[in-house]
Amino acid sequence: MNAIATRPLVLDPDGAADPCARCGVRASSVCDAIPTSDLARLSAAAVTGHAAPGSSFIDEGEPATAFFNITGGTAKLYKLLPDGRRQIVGFVGVGHFLGLAVSDTYAFTAEAMEPVKYCRFSRASLRRLLDDFPAMEKKLLAVASNELVAAQEQMLLLGRKTARERVASFLMAQARLGVACMAPRSHFTLPMTRGDIADYLGLTIETISRTLTKLRTEGLIEIPGATDIVVKNRLAMERIADASE
Amino acid sequence: MNAIATRPLVLDPDGAADPCARCGVRASSVCDAIPTSDLARLSAAAVTGHAAPGSSFIDEGEPATAFFNITGGTAKLYKLLPDGRRQIVGFVGVGHFLGLAVSDTYAFTAEAMEPVKYCRFSRASLRRLLDDFPAMEKKLLAVASNELVAAQEQMLLLGRKTARERVASFLMAQARLGVACMAPRSHFTLPMTRGDIADYLGLTIETISRTLTKLRTEGLIEIPGATDIVVKNRLAMERIADASE
DNA sequence: TGCGTGCCTTGATCTGAATCAAAGACCCGG
DNA sequence: CCGGGTCTTTGATTCAGATCAAGGCACGCA
Structure with missing residues (x-):
């Protein structure tokens, strides 16, 4: 079960999955789970599609008719309140599955951040x-x-972490993305805006900005460009992230 | 898939599952998923156990060696930060599955609220x-x-709701518990303390208490006893809960 | 080259919920 | 019936983070 569990899987009849833009990992091909001899059946079931940055390919509340497997690009998943408040529930990349739940309607919107390619399967x-x-x-x-x-x-x-702890947790999670079993990277790029980070962490843009600035002035990180993060003191960051200090 | 998905399932070789104390629903027997002829194999695999109120039967961070199916009672699931801050991630009753994740250690602690009975299965x-x-x-x-x-x-x-919206959401969810396809109850009992509610909603005890009082003085609910809730104006409560007013 | 449009940062102020504090209410065991 | 917990409510005060406001910077485009 472990081998199956730990590597991304792409259900792409064309077999042309990109390495994940979020984490650099190349997904295992569909063949891990399905014998090559049966690929034709998979091809028949799947319909490929794509979404441009800023456009959504799953919409919260719409009838949930299909199941998706991301084969390229990255997307953000979010839920909205009627007055526009937004909670991003995840960022997803190659190999991710969407729309699995047994419900009549989609529980979130999926919007492409970088051009997204996907395979779509009907429920049936x-x-x-x-x-x-x-x-x-x-x-x-x-x-x-x-x-x-x-x-x-x-x-x-x-529910329980401070703004500082949330931002540190987020940065350390980003540093670990796609480097399973290896040391987290000390330099990485954030593919999302401050607004997206805020809506993911339950904070505001201003608080994200201020908190990053604070971490920078304390020498824990550097921010060469708005989307570039260099972790200078990983241990301290980890300790802030899991509130053990 | 739907029939399987919508009713609780209990893996109890003794076949003696209680109706759920949380929601009153009697779980379907194990036989829905497993033919009676194979029950012996299930019995061989399962070990039954129980936990008294206040005691935990799964501990966050401990090696995840087993998989649990609740066959009686109710429990709360929570995660702790080193300084004692607590987030309750769920309340569970009869039929619930715990410890499914593919990880080395348990991600949360499970503590009985009412006497819990369970079936335990080793990973293997x-x-x-x-x-x-x-x-x-x-x-x-x-x-x-x-x-x-x-x-x-x-x-x-x-991440995004106010204290008032959180409490209203929580109460309406409790009202809906175990009454699938029927109108939510207007009278129900909360089996958890204010502290538990607070840790579930990411608030403090005082804020829970004040918010309940406010809803009561506004005539939206009544609180005959600390654990009894009567919803007087369900529509208004629903509107507060999903922020559509 | 200049201008518009998104982002991002920084500062001043406000506020919702936390914290601190103190009484009830309730329950159980003796 | 009493005593000592635990749980809940209510009030006063504080504070972390939101909101309001103003620039700054980078990039695309005419």
Whole structure:
């Protein structure tokens, strides 16, 4: 189960998945879960599509008719309140699955940040796929379980951490993206705006900016350009992030 | 998939599951997913146990060796920060699955609120179970997907809703518990303390108390006893809960 | 080259919820 | 029936982060 669980999976009948723009990892091909001999069936079930930056390809509240697998680009997932308040519930890249839930309507909007490519499956073809390939189902269960753990971690952040702790947590999570089993990177690029970070961390743009500035003046990070982060003191940052100081 | 997804499932070789104390629903027996003829195999894999109120049966950070299915009672799930700040990530009752994630350690602590009974499966026996009974796996996937949706809803609440909106959301969710497809109850009992509610909603005890009092003086609810809630104006409460006013 | 439009930063002020503090209310065991 | 917890409510005060406001910078485009 572990091998299945730890590598991204792309359901791309063309077999042309990009390495993930978020983390640089190249997703394992569909063949990990489905024998090559059955690829034709997968191709028949899938419809490929794409979305330009700023445009959404899943809309909160719309009838949930399909299941998506990201094969290129990055997107943000968010929920809106009627007055416009926004909560970003995740940033996703290559290999991510969307629209799995058993509900009538989509629970969030998915909007491309960098040009997104995806494979779309109807509910019916997804069900057939899962019936035919139990390994697929195992993979999805593992993915969903891990996302649940991440969601609970985010609840802790949103419910109980200070602005400083939230920003530090976010930066350290970004540093770890896509470097499983290796040391986190000390230099990386944020592919999202301050506004997106704010809506992900439950704060405002101004608080994000001020907090980053503070961390910079304390010598814990450097910010060569608005989207570039260099972590100067990882240990201190980690300690702030998990409130152990 | 829907029938499997919508009713609680209890993996109890003794077949003696209680109706859920949280919501009154009697869980479907294990037989929905596993043929009676194979019950012996399930019994062999499962170990039953129980936990008294206030005691935990899963501890955050401990090696994740087992998988749990609640067969009686209710529990709260929470994560702690080193300085004692606490975030409750969920309240669970009969039929709930715990410890599914593919990680080395448990992501949260599970503590009984009312005497809890459970079935425990080792990782290995869970894997065998899932291999043998694909319907089990389908069920777990459906459950995990729905929990993910709920977690995202909670992120919106924690990240963007006001105290008033959080409390109203919480009360309306409690009113809906276990009455799928029926009108929410207008009278119900809260099985948790103000402290638990506070840690679930990312607020303090005092704010919970004040907010409840405010809703009461406005005539939207009544509070006959600290744990009893009567909703007097459901429409207004719903509107506050989803910020559409 | 100049101008508009998004971002981002910084400063001043405000405010919703936290914190600090003190009484009730309730429950259980003896 | 009493005593000592725990839980809840209410009030006074504080404060972290939001809001309001003003520039600054980078980039695309005419």
